[in-house]
Amino acid sequence: MSEVPNDLKYTREHEWVRSEDDGTCVIGITDHAQAELGDLVFVEPPEVGTSFGAGDAVAVVESVKAASDIYAPVAGEIVEANDSLADSPELINSDPYGEGWIYRLRPESPDDLADLLDADAYQEFVEADSD
Amino acid sequence: MTNPTPLYEHHRAAGARLVDFAGWDMPLHYGSQLEEHHAVRQRAGMFDVSHMTQLDIGGAEATAYLRRVFANDVGRMDIGSALYGCLLNEQGGVVDDGIAYRFGEGAYRLVTNAATRNRVLAWLHDHARAFAVTLREPDEPAMIAVQGPEARAHTEAVLPAGLGAAARELGRFRHTEQGRMVVARTGYTGEDGYEIMLSGSEAGTLWDALRARGVAPAGLGARDTLRLEAGLALYGHEMDEQTTPLEAGLGWTIAWRPSDRRFIGREALQRQRDAGPARDLVGVGLQGRGVARAGQVVYTSLGEGVLTSGGFAPTLERSIGLARVPAGLEPGTAVEIDIRGRRVPGEIERYPFIRRS
Structure with a gap:
């Protein structure tokens, strides 16, 4: 079972x-997500100073298996990568x-x-997804 | 519905992430694909390859039959040898690739891919009708590949005494057997080691004995990055029914001599060889950032090509790939790879990307 800390919010992505x-x-x-992707081998970071809408792809992570987009959970400006x-x-x-932010x-x-989503809702979402 | 291999419970016990591969429940990894890759390059790892298709071919015309359906020439094989080659259609396209093992005068085993199983078995049976041969799948087949610089020593230590000693004497692409157990000095990682074919009821014991000696279970993920670094072709990627061995970097597996051996696909292949194939398989190294993947377009000075395989090479710590491109590009030539809409610089490279003693 994967870890879902209570003090964080979550997206369906x-x-x-x-x-x-x-x-x-x-x-x-x-x-x-990291367990699904497998070993990560490359991260294309988002560009600091750029603004995005909610749901826009802002970065890419690539694992041994595949490339995956990282989305903006809400509209805003990237201030650090x-x-x-x-x-x-x-x-x-x-x-x-932690260090993998x-x-x-x-x-x-x-x-x-x-x-x-809060932690409980995300947990439910993951369980429904894996059925 | 997926089929479990005889080692299914062992994979579960080892914490494998199981995936459906061609209808088989196979381990993708046991926690970290990268660690498994490094274990094979540095020490020893083992793969359950029981999903591969094993077929015993016997009878008075077994040799004649295989000389017809296999583009490499089993007529060159002595007893105890193994030979890699392709099965071709009349157009020279690759029906499947595999290894033939010669056990006796009219006794061979052919090991081919899991993903092509039904199609290639039907094809082999179809062509067998013109020959005095019997085709039979071994009962409850299993196969374990033990690979890496320490793989042979670990395997020899756990095999039945006589078989271990016989294995130690094997040259590359040679095999020895005792009862149901066949030990071959072959593999698909670019490392030395063995592939052991055995009955499913014996497989768990061998697996456990190897584990007890520290041989790391490795999944299909590591198997793919290892074979890519070693420049080994994968059916469905580097070749398929529309691609000839000459376009897949496999020209060396075609036995043109003797010139009167009429293997299936010969005429088409001969025409392509005479004209000069328009496409060639090359190695590609990515120079910009990112990871090259199968299916991405490669832009070259001679026109477009496509990556047939690509990924992150754990041993090299950079991204590499194999690509089918217009023929005539030399190693060192600059290319660009379209990675999700971005053109990333790369270079044609010689492959295998890694070379072992």
């Missing part, structure tokens, strides 16, 4: 979202909710975050 005190949020992929992933994409496998976004409207 298997991203997690952590709201920070400074009004930005940090985004990565879930434990379930995790540079460590260029040399160590495997951080996404070993620590998906992918980027930081400043939401256009913080209220949008309320529409994301």
